[in-house]
Amino acid sequence: MPSKEIIELQNAIRATHGCESWWEASVKAEEKFEGKTVWSGIVEVFALVDHPKAKRAYAWTYRDGDQNRTTVVLKIPPVDSPQSAVKVAIASKGRQKSQISIDKNEGH
Numbered sequence: 001m002p003s004k005e006i007i008e009l010q011n012a013i014r015a016t017h018g019c020e021s022w023w024e025a026s027v028k029a030e031e032k033f034e035g036k037t038v039w040s041g042i043v044e045v046f047a048l049v050d051h052p053k054a055k056r057a058y059a060w061t062y063r064d065g066d067q068n069r070t071t072v073v074l075k076i077p078p079v080d081s082p083q084s085a086v087k088v089a090i091a092s093k094g095r096q097k098s099q100i101s102i103d104k105n106e107g108h
Contacts, residue, residue: 009044009059012070021046021057027082031090039090043082048074058085 006023013021024047030040039062046057056075061068073085 005061006044009061009070009072010046012072013046013048013057013059016072017048017051017054017057017074019051020049022049024056029082029086031083031086039086043085045082058082060086 010021010023013019023044025045027043027045028041029043031038041060041062043058043060046059048054048057051057051074054074054076057072058075058079059070059072061070063069071089073079073089075085079085079088
């Protein structure tokens, strides 16, 4: 029987990408920036059922302050591994924070 976390990740895949998935593997991934670890954890690999663009997705949860957050990244170039999924997600989050900063500054 799948763990509660796997089921929650499958629910997130279903909610964000509109398809079912099958768990395939757990892979340790780590992302470093300027010699420091910025993220380290387990990425779950899922096979997607009838998704129009991707055959796999990478998903994980992480703690953000006092909340758990879930990230799902499709295996679509340039994403080709759990490691690259983490890298793309971190870069995307950084761009979002930059955009929020810009938006706030424009409001003044």
